[in-house]
Amino acid sequence: MKRATGRFGYSLILAPGGRWQISTNGGQEPVWNPKGGELFYRNGKQILAVDIETESGFSPGKPRLLFAGPYLPTAASFPFYDITPDGERFLMLKPVETEASAPTQIHVVLTWFEELRQKSPAQ
DSSP states (O other): OEEEEOTTSOEEEEETTEEEEOOSSOOEEEEEOTTSSEEEEEETTEEEEEEEEOTTSOEEOOOEEEEEOOOOOOSSSSOSEEEOTTSSOEEEOOOOOOGGGSOOOOOOOTTHHHHHHHHSOOO
């Protein structure tokens, strides 16, 4: 199966024997759930899921919002995220924090080994 974007920004699934509209409000970066039966896709900052029934043909369910966040999108033809083999967790990239939130101090402890020796049980 392949993905295509329709003329008005909706997502389509291209499969042998037909085309099916998956989203009515746009979508990019589709990824199949490794367990099967579910398609994930991105729409702006949102990650949505659609149940796909294939036992008696191809029947997509209604899209549902899983979560949203400031994750990095891609302009490429491949997704900028992945799903764990159990289909339960996502690996996504977040933008780099700005310098305003970066640490401004570093504490260096020179005697950490001595402190560790004092706190550890006698041998």
